[in-house]
Amino acid sequence: MKNKDGVPGLRERKKQATRAALAEAAVRLAAEHGAENVTVEAISSAAGVSARTFFNYFDSHDDAFLMVDPAVGERVRRAVREAPAALPVLDVLREAFAAELADVEERHEIWSLRAKVFQRSPYLLVRGLGAHMAEEQELAAAVAERLGGGPDEPVGLYPRLVAAVATTAIRASIEDWVQRTPDVAFIDVFRDAFEHLGSGLVAPAADSPDA
Amino acid sequence: MKNKDGVPGLRERKKQATRAALAEAAVRLAAEHGAENVTVEAISSAAGVSARTFFNYFDSHDDAFLMVDPAVGERVRRAVREAPAALPVLDVLREAFAAELADVEERHEIWSLRAKVFQRSPYLLVRGLGAHMAEEQELAAAVAERLGGGPDEPVGLYPRLVAAVATTAIRASIEDWVQRTPDVAFIDVFRDAFEHLGSGLVAPAADSPDA
DNA sequence: TAATAAGTTTGCAGGGTCTGCATCTTTGCG
DNA sequence: CGCAAAGATGCAGACCCTGCAAACTTATTA
Numbered sequence: 001m002k003n004k005d006g007v008p009g010l011r012e013r014k015k016q017a018t019r020a021a022l023a024e025a026a027v028r029l030a031a032e033h034g035a036e037n038v039t040v041e042a043i044s045s046a047a048g049v050s051a052r053t054f055f056n057y058f059d060s061h062d063d064a065f066l067m068v069d070p071a072v073g074e075r076v077r078r079a080v081r082e083a084p085a086a087l088p089v090l091d092v093l094r095e096a097f098a099a100e101l102a103d104v105e106e107r108h109e110i111w112s113l114r115a116k117v118f119q120r121s122p123y124l125l126v127r128g129l130g131a132h133m134a135e136e137q138e139l140a141a142a143v144a145e146r147l148g149g150g151p152d153e154p155v156g157l158y159p160r161l162v163a164a165v166a167t168t169a170i171r172a173s174i175e176d177w178v179q180r181t182p183d184v185a186f187i188d189v190f191r192d193a194f195e196h197l198g199s200g201l202v203a204p205a206a207d208s209p210d211a
Numbered sequence: 212m213k214n215k216d217g218v219p220g221l222r223e224r225k226k227q228a229t230r231a232a233l234a235e236a237a238v239r240l241a242a243e244h245g246a247e248n249v250t251v252e253a254i255s256s257a258a259g260v261s262a263r264t265f266f267n268y269f270d271s272h273d274d275a276f277l278m279v280d281p282a283v284g285e286r287v288r289r290a291v292r293e294a295p296a297a298l299p300v301l302d303v304l305r306e307a308f309a310a311e312l313a314d315v316e317e318r319h320e321i322w323s324l325r326a327k328v329f330q331r332s333p334y335l336l337v338r339g340l341g342a343h344m345a346e347e348q349e350l351a352a353a354v355a356e357r358l359g360g361g362p363d364e365p366v367g368l369y370p371r372l373v374a375a376v377a378t379t380a381i382r383a384s385i386e387d388w389v390q391r392t393p394d395v396a397f398i399d400v401f402r403d404a405f406e407h408l409g410s411g412l413v414a415p416a417a418d419s420p421d422a
Numbered sequence: 423t424a425a426t427a428a429g430t431t432t433g434c435a436g437g438g439t440c441t442g443c444a445t446c447t448t449t450g451c452g
Numbered sequence: 453c454g455c456a457a458a459g460a461t462g463c464a465g466a467c468c469c470t471g472c473a474a475a476c477t478t479a480t481t482a
Contacts, residue, residue, distance in 0.1 A: 011429070011478055018430095039467065050432050055469065090412050126337070137333075147414055157387040158415050161380060161404055165412065168379040169372060176368040193372055200411040201301050201376065203358055204369050222449055222458070229459095250438070261461050266440060 019057050021047040024110065026064035031113040035065050035121040065117055065124055072100050073135045077142040089143055093166045094194040104186055115178045125171055139163040169193040230268050232258040235321065237275035242324040246276050246332040276328055276335055283311050284346045288353040300354060304377045305405040315397055326389045336382055350374040380404040 008016075025046035029038040040061055044051045058064045079096035080089070104111050118125055143159035145151055170190065177189045196204075219227075236257035240249040251272055255262045269275045290307035291300070315322050329336055354370035356362055384401045391400075407415075 009479075014478090015430085040469090041467085052432055052434090052470095053430080056430075059469090061468065089414055154390065157383070157400060157403055158407060160387055161383045161407055162412055164379045164383040164386075165376050165408070168375045172368070172372045172375040175375075176371055179365065189368060192368055196369060196372055197376070198411045200409045201373055203300055220450070225449090226459080251440090252438085263462070264460055267459075270440090272439065 022057055023064055023067050027113050027117060030065055030117040035117055035124055077139060080142040080146055089162055090198050101187055115181050118178050136163050136167055169197055233268055234275055234278050238324050238328060241276055241328040246328055246335055288350060291353045291357055300373055301409050312398055326392050329389050347374050347378055380408055
């Protein structure tokens with residue numbers, strides 16, 4: 001939403017600020033008290049808006065802790081569709097997701113807080129990825145399209161499986177990383193996970209750090 | 212919970228009956244009206260108990276539609292721990308889960324209804340997965356133990372990934388099957404999915420039914 | 423600049439989920 | 453029968469979430 005000059009107007013900037021304020025308040029409060037003990041009222045109050053306004057920005061209580069950016073999914077799907085056909089799908093996905101991880105490196109403090117929130121309230125990982133359910137369907141469609149299916153054909157098992165497994169690999173990576181942070185960089189865990197997927201999930205050597 | 216004769220007493224039988232009545236009422240109502248339009252009050256009423264009692268059996272509204280049997284996870288974990296060490300983990304998991312699928316074949320009618328519920332309310336698949344979150348952690352621990360880690364060592368990335376991916380593969384299979392039912396048997400879709408996992412998720416031939 | 427249109431925030435009412443607690447009923451067992 | 457344990461129920465209360473209408477702010481047009 002930009003005005004005719006292509007510049008975000010005051011309106012849009014205020015909206016983004018409000019959203020950011022709510023999301024940040026949510027994470028900070030949850031890091032301290034646990035997500036399930038932080039009410040919508042408390043978040044809204046900390047962000048300086050009414051509780052009703054909270055629901056203008058997030059569909060549910062839990063969504064506030066997830067910072068889901070719809071643009072991410074959009075970019076990933078475009079990458080899947082536009083990548084050279086010769087590349088394995090799994091590689092395309094890995095790189096597309098890896099590119100989005102820049103935010104994690106840049107805003108390290110807020111992501112550390114989120115790691116703390118997830119440690120305290122593991123159910124959020126699932127609820128969060130649950131929120132990505134629709135995303136996953138669309139990703140599966142993008143994969144199917146890449147593999148030659150027309151946009152209107154039903155999505156087959158393979159694209160569905162790839163999309164589901166890829167997002168799950170991210171979740172498992174996060175879980176592992178959260179447990180080991182701050183010793184390890186997330187990007188490394190992430191790449192290890194995709195390595196396993198591409199190798200048919202054969203068991204690593206017993207002395208490997210993965211085991 | 213059995214009495215000293217090893218026979219379930221009236222008390223236990225009534226409990227199981229109540230639980231079954233609630234679960235069945237939930238699925239039947241949801242198949243018709245959609246899970247999100249079926250209140251706890253309606254389910255309880257159809258099952259002949261009070262709404263308060265519903266929450267003595269299920270932790271949440273959504274749980275009633277999932278029919279999660281804790282014994283299933285227990286058996287799968289035991290299979291993982293006790294299977295011959297020579298077998299690939301993925302194969303062990305596939306067979307362990309396949310063995311549990313007998314119920315799907317036997318009680319076909321109720322599972323068809325559930326397929327309908329899932330078609331109408333896809334978010335339940337994720338909530339279901341969420342309900343299995345704790346299960347997944349335990350499964351990961353079982354995998355880790357099988358691979359030689361002691362019971363108290365932290366679970367590494369690989370076991371975590373295998374457990375997460377395996378349960379996700381089941382979910383993706385269900386989604387695919389729900390879409391194609393009743394043309395295909397679930398067990399076949401399920402085995403195809405594990406086939407893909409074991410092969411490193413390489414893309415199938417373009418004329419394959421999976422694409 | 424003034425008027426109007428369009429978008430946001432807010433309060434309020436209301437339905438629904440879920441929990442803790444006290445009470446009453448049923449079951450298990452001597 | 454009579455007691456103790458377990459389950460069922462009603463109720464109060466906190467919280468989540470939605471629709472609606474009024475108030476307010478920003479954008480656009482005359």
